[in-house]
Amino acid sequence: xxFVPYLHEQILSAWPVSVVVLLIALIGAGIMLAWxxxxxxxxxxxxxxxxxxxxxxxxxxxxxGFHGWLQTAADGLxxxxxxxxxxxxxxxxxxxxxxxxxxxxxLLAYAAIPFGPKLVVSDINIGVFYILAVSAIxxxxxxxxxxxxxxxxxxYGGMRxxxxxxxxxxxxxxxxxxVIMYAGTxxxxxxxxxxxxxxxxxxxxxxxxxxxxxxxxxxxxxxYISSLAETNRTPFDLPETExxxxxxxxTEYTGIRFSFFFMAEYADMxxxxxxxxxxxxxxxxxxxPRSVQFVPDPxxxxxxxxxxxxxxxxxxxxxxxxxxxxxxxxxWKFLIPLGLLNIVGSGLWMYIFGQVK
Amino acid sequence: MTGVDEEAMDADLKSLGFRVEERRTLASxxxxxxxxxxxxxxxxxxxxxxxxxxxGEEVQEAVPSVGxxxxxxxxxxxxxxxxxxxxxxxxxxxLSSMNNNWAWAMTxxxxxxxxxxQRAEYIRVIVAELNRIASHLVMVGTYGIDLGAFTPFLLTFxxxxxxxxxxxxxxxxxxxxxxxxxxxxxxxxxxxFAAKCRAFLRQYVPKxxxxxxLLSYNRIFIRRTANVGPLSAERAVAYGCTxxxxxxxxVDWDLRRDEPxxxxxxxxxxxxxxxxxxxxxxxxxxxxxxxxxxxxxxxKMCEQALEGIPEGPFRAKMPRKFKPPIGECYFRAENxxxxxxxxxxxxxxKKPVRVKVRAPSFCNLSAVQELTxxxxxxxxxxxxxxxxxxxxxxxx
Numbered sequence: 150x151x152f153v154p155y156l157h158e159q160i161l162s163a164w165p166v167s168v169v170v171l172l173i174a175l176i177g178a179g180i181m182l183a184w185x186x187x188x189x190x191x192x193x194x195x196x197x198x199x200x201x202x203x204x205x206x207x208x209x210x211x212x213x214g215f216h217g218w219l220q221t222a223a224d225g226l227x228x229x230x231x232x233x234x235x236x237x238x239x240x241x242x243x244x245x246x247x248x249x250x251x252x253x254x255x256l257l258a259y260a261a262i263p264f265g266p267k268l269v270v271s272d273i274n275i276g277v278f279y280i281l282a283v284s285a286i287x288x289x290x291x292x293x294x295x296x297x298x299x300x301x302x303x304x305y306g307g308m309r310x311x312x313x314x315x316x317x318x319x320x321x322x323x324x325x326x327x328v329i330m331y332a333g334t335x336x337x338x339x340x341x342x343x344x345x346x347x348x349x350x351x352x353x354x355x356x357x358x359x360x361x362x363x364x365x366x367x368x369x370x371x372x373y374i375s376s377l378a379e380t381n382r383t384p385f386d387l388p389e390t391e392x393x394x395x396x397x398x399x400t401e402y403t404g405i406r407f408s409f410f411f412m413a414e415y416a417d418m419x420x421x422x423x424x425x426x427x428x429x430x431x432x433x434x435x436x437x438p439r440s441v442q443f444v445p446d447p448x449x450x451x452x453x454x455x456x457x458x459x460x461x462x463x464x465x466x467x468x469x470x471x472x473x474x475x476x477x478x479x480x481w482k483f484l485i486p487l488g489l490l491n492i493v494g495s496g497l498w499m500y501i502f503g504q505v506k
Numbered sequence: 507m508t509g510v511d512e513e514a515m516d517a518d519l520k521s522l523g524f525r526v527e528e529r530r531t532l533a534s535x536x537x538x539x540x541x542x543x544x545x546x547x548x549x550x551x552x553x554x555x556x557x558x559x560x561x562g563e564e565v566q567e568a569v570p571s572v573g574x575x576x577x578x579x580x581x582x583x584x585x586x587x588x589x590x591x592x593x594x595x596x597x598x599x600x601l602s603s604m605n606n607n608w609a610w611a612m613t614x615x616x617x618x619x620x621x622x623x624q625r626a627e628y629i630r631v632i633v634a635e636l637n638r639i640a641s642h643l644v645m646v647g648t649y650g651i652d653l654g655a656f657t658p659f660l661l662t663f664x665x666x667x668x669x670x671x672x673x674x675x676x677x678x679x680x681x682x683x684x685x686x687x688x689x690x691x692x693x694x695x696x697x698x699f700a701a702k703c704r705a706f707l708r709q710y711v712p713k714x715x716x717x718x719x720l721l722s723y724n725r726i727f728i729r730r731t732a733n734v735g736p737l738s739a740e741r742a743v744a745y746g747c748t749x750x751x752x753x754x755x756x757v758d759w760d761l762r763r764d765e766p767x768x769x770x771x772x773x774x775x776x777x778x779x780x781x782x783x784x785x786x787x788x789x790x791x792x793x794x795x796x797x798x799x800x801x802x803x804x805x806k807m808c809e810q811a812l813e814g815i816p817e818g819p820f821r822a823k824m825p826r827k828f829k830p831p832i833g834e835c836y837f838r839a840e841n842x843x844x845x846x847x848x849x850x851x852x853x854x855x856k857k858p859v860r861v862k863v864r865a866p867s868f869c870n871l872s873a874v875q876e877l878t879x880x881x882x883x884x885x886x887x888x889x890x891x892x893x894x895x896x897x898x899x900x901x902x
Contacts, residue, residue, distance in 0.1 A: 204660035470654030
């Protein structure tokens, strides 16, 4: 935001402003893409190692030397070199676009995620809203993939996604509301800054919104649950249930197109972990007060996100999955009423304890 | 459509009792959809094929279509000698080869009136019960996968691996053993066999408890399985269901106790039946849990049998050219999946005239069509998994 005029006036004054904006956008997109690739690479490897150790195995051990850390890169390379198959009866145009939309939706969200104060690609004032909005694009991509594949199992996957995404968008947004009420802003950076001090003016962990009042804590838990559903993770991985729908919406996808779906899943995981961190767990503020924090902000932030991602993996390798109707019942009968309750409860709490701004 | 044999598809549809027009219902704007589940599908456990008529997620009807793994196992029986048929029985229910070998051996022994040495009987009980544990472990693990829990699968397979190691030590095989022969067993047990078995059984029970904690009593798991697809005792009997599937429906029937063969009457153990603790009697949770509980009983039996192995020969004296007397014989044994029975007709030559296999999975499968009416696809998978079908046995 402040970067563009600065660059235009001070350094690249000879260039037209549109070119500078484009240049900045490209650089930003490049950084985001690189980061998503790193996240996917590390997260896939971590998932395999975590699952392996939970299942009394070792997981990848050879590629790259240290505990198979390059395994994902090797697998990625393999996927890139594989034959790209488009089924004869598929809707070719939609089939090609679907993975782009899914990955694009996941990638766009990164633009508004701050890794530290001002350390963000685009510091927009509606950050939370923006992330929720672009994440919904993923659902369209998955439905498209399900429809375009001309495979009944894919279609089931797409249908389940439609139902699941639309339903769980609501509780995840509702449970973010109390935080936004407290912070009084949709800008993620400002939300984090408002968590530097909290109860009784104490800093550190007491500033985190998750621990400000009981309603917010409940919201935190519920948001985490609905974020699992939004990222298709166990126990809500219904769109791609291997044992029921073969592979769900990506049954017919091969090679690089499949790898886009795969990367998008892990990219999404980081986004929801980042949202949990930024809104409920103090973002880049570590457990100690800000004045004594000695670890760099981005490191704290990424570590917190990693903790959430680990929790997600832990759940995946522990729990069975829900049935469709149970999933919907959980959303509509439990999470949504609780979301409304939390908004009212937090409002009353703010009013009674004089925390209204 | 390109490359599609329309006539063949129509004929196939007709043979399964569907109307030919139903194949094009999606195009005609109806909500009904015909979906082929299998023969290649992750949760049909082999090459079972189900043709589903669905309305959205709801399966209105699921019609099983079998025969994709047909290898003419019964016909082969007419062309090989009695002893040479043993390896073919391995391949019926390939997860419980020992039990298959044993049932075949006992059928022929009954036909020819062969007395089996005591040592062989004890060895047979031990290996058969170990194989039963291994077989149930596969069911528990794959059932977890069917319901989305991956970890129990690897934990159960690790335990199964230990059993396979033990069985490999005495038989040389890890899946198809051909160990129990007519008149006894192929070879004597190794000197370390008993100690290895004891060591395995000792550490096995706590691990089974852990798997129970992880899967069987998981709340999501219970919600997925309790009250789903209950099979009443009456229908189970009518369909000829046997083994754990029958016992889960509350029918107290186990051949090892009610029609004791070999030396099963010497052991102290219990028959596990479904009691509907989490839902209805005979629901999928019961069918699953009966198998889990049976594993504890297998451990008891193995331990008792290990204590009592007598000295002596491990195989009866058999003539070089074995020819049973003219006659016919039917014998049934309790296999991990139910009653495996052989009917064999002898004309006094070295080859049987007719071999008929009564496969438990085949009879159990017949109940699937009725149970899966009007349920969700997810429940269909849960029900199918709980029957623990092995296609090698269904198609023979």
